[in-house]
Amino acid sequence: MVAVVTKRYQILQYVSWMEPVGRRSLADQMHVSERIMRTDIDFLRQQGLLDSSKSGVVLTARGRDVFTSMDQFMNEMLGVQDSEKQLAERLGIDHVLIVPGDADQSARVLDDMGTALAQTMQVMLPLGEQIIAVMGGTTLARAASRMNFQLSAGRELTFVPARGGVGETVAIQANSVAAAMAQSTGGTYRVLYIPENVSEETYQPLLNEPSVKEVLALIDKSSVVIHSVGEALAMAERRRMSDDILQLLRDHHAVAEAFGTFFDAAGNVVYKIPKIGLRIKDLDQIPYVFAIAGGQSKAQAIQAYMQHAPKQTWLITDAGAAQSILMG
Incomplete structure (x- = not known):
C-alpha cells in the first residue's frame, strides 16, 4: 500500500x-x-x-x-521508508508511517500524526459511501482537527463510535471524536450512548433499543476503523476503573489497552471490559484499519497490541516510538 x-x-x-x-x-x-x-x-x-x-x-x-499538501509529507515518508519497512516487519503488519519527533516531548507531533492519517486516507480510501468507526482518546481528538473537507470530496462519509461510551472526559469520548471528524470533513455522524462498566445483564436489553440497533448496524458495515493504543494503567485510571481492577492489571503486568482489552508485554489478554461494538477480532474483516499512537512511552504498548492487530493495519507513529521498538 x-x-x-x-x-x-x-x-x-x-x-x-x-x-x-x-x-x-x-x-x-x-x-x-x-x-x-x-x-x-x-x-x-x-x-x-x-x-x-x-x-x-x-x-x-x-x-x-x-499535491501541495502532500509534498512535505511524502518527502518525509520517502526519507524514512527503510525504518518503516523494518518496523512493519517487526510488528507483523503491512503498513507503517513514521513522522519526525516524539509526542512525549511535543504535542505538535500528535498534530503531525493526525495530518499523516488524513493524507493517507485521502489517497487510499475509495470513492463513494464510507462508514468510519472511530475510538476515543486524546490522540484521535487531535487527529480530528487535522482532517478537512478534501476527504469527503467524492465520498459520503459517516462517522460512528466503534464501541459504547467510556468513562472518559466528554471531549475525548468516541462519540465526541466521531462528531468532530464529521464536522471537520463535512460528513455525518451517529452516537452510541451505552454506559461503561455495567454488567451483561444490564446492557443486553439495550441491544433492543431502536437507536442502539441502528448504530450497531452501521458499525457492522464499517469499511474503515481508526483507533489508538493506550498504556494500560493510564487508560484504566483515566476511566476511573475500580481499585480491584487496577490491582489486577498491576499483578498481571498489563502494559497496553485497545478496544477495551488489556494486554501484558507478551500480548496475553489480562482483562476485557464488557462493551457493545467492535472487537479486535472484527477488524480482520475491515479493509482499512488505521492505528495511531506515538511517543517513546507507548513503544511497549504498541508492540503488545500489534500481536493481535490485523495484517492490513496502517500504524501511524513517531520516531520516538519507532526507534524505541527497533532498538529494543
Missing part, C-alpha cells in the same frame, strides 16, 4: 512538472506500461485530481491543492 501511495503521489508530481503531458510520456517517466498508467490516471481523475484533454493530462485546482 505504501508503494501505491508513493506511485500516485509521483504521478501528481510528474504532471505538475510537465503538464499538459501525454499518458505515454508519463508511463515512460515512471517505467510502467501505458495500460497501467491509464488505470492510475483514471483513478486520480475519478478523485477529481486530474483532468484530461487532447493536449494531455493536467492537475485540477483540487489536484494542485492535494
